Amino acid sequence: MSEAITDRDVVRALRPFVRATGPLLDTLREANLLGLRDREVERDADRGLVDKLWDQLSKVKVPGTAAWARMDVHQRDEWWLNRLGRFVSLLAALPGVGGALADRLPIQAALGAAGQGLLLSAVAGEHGFTSTEDRVRLLAHVLFQREVDGTAVEQDAADREAEDRATEELTSELGERSTFKAIGATVWKLAKVLWRLEDELDKRPQGRFYHQALGMLPVVGVVGDYFGERSALKRVRAAAYAWFATQ
Template sequence: MTAHRHHGVVVNLLPTVTIPDADVEDALRRAVAIINPLLHVLWETDPLRLKRRIPEDGDDGVLDSMADGFSSILNAADVPGTLAWDRLNTDARIGWWVARVGALNTVAVAFPGVLGALGRRLPIQDLLGFTSQAVVLCAVARELGVTDERDQVRMLAQVLCDRDLTVIDHGDDDDTAPDEIPRTPLGVARALWKLVGLLDAIGDELAKRPHPRAPFRYLSLLPAVGAIAAYLGEYGALSRAAKAGQRWIDQR
């Protein structure tokens, strides 16, 4: 940002620019095209066929016992695609995405809080928070049966950017086929990194996402303990974003 100090007052020399709805939609559309394959990979990946494994009486070997153990762990965690996941209702599945995936992402979002007030001045926090909320919101939409990417983009725009994109007329535009994401840790990491870069393109829109409530924001200014306050605040913001996404879908 270019600024000039005049009589002790900092004056911003740059003009105020509002990002057009079409540009916000384009960035979110590209983001959704990455998020959905990522969610699909998390759901479908099961190279050792452990998710739906059922222990049998003839499984006496060490490898069979290990496989049964890992399968039990996956089912105990209600991982998508497991037999335990099949028994969860919609609310429980949505809660899983918020409590498990969202909570894990929030660790990265809250990390700058270790630096206290200095950390809050880093632009990365809103970017990571926006990305985390976008991933969980798309997962919520899928659990509620909303798989059309254009509807998911409109939901993200309304909940995270306070923008109504339903006014945009697309005519008979064809949706672009999503990229194939390799089912490996490196492939997922690269897709996430690309997603962060795409969302960074919409700049000021990132700051419109649901934020931690005031007490957590103030506590996050403190060094060291700021990370804990930031985590709790960001997790609460993520939960509110997920509920807002559910309301948006219910209203439609």
């Protein structure tokens, strides 16, 4: 019989998780992609094709563009939910090809929880909760229904070094020009961190019952799991908003 997972176990797992997601999301949010943020739409009818192309790119609502800078907090939350949400939901749903058998494997729940944690860190940043401690408290509350202080209890120098190494390893795939492959590999590493909290994963927000029923079927189960994860992410965001209101 496995030992019960303590609050300290949750905090020790979430701290490197949050530290790995935070800088990544902050970089994506603040990156000035190709200098687009500083380039407003010009209205010179004589501009060349290249200039017109740059202006069209500056209208795209992605971090680093002028359009992104003009978005309010809730619009940015919606962007994270849709763009990031689709990507992490697909990753979490892929094991669903195996139907009920795959649903019994903790890796699918861990991938789903990793995606939810990534979204929570993104939304938290938009609402001004940028510290590791705040994000750990948020993730513990929403994903595991636990109230923790987010600090590493009795962390000595060796523990801090171990946390630093764990964080560095989680982000080792990311470079100056991170690809979808690198991002996917990083999400996989984040999922393995949460896999250690296997007994807690069922507490995270889930999809509707009909998503879970469809997910039990072989092959088409991936469809049910995908829409289930998308539905769960909306519940995650709602839970985050409720948490923000109490802080």
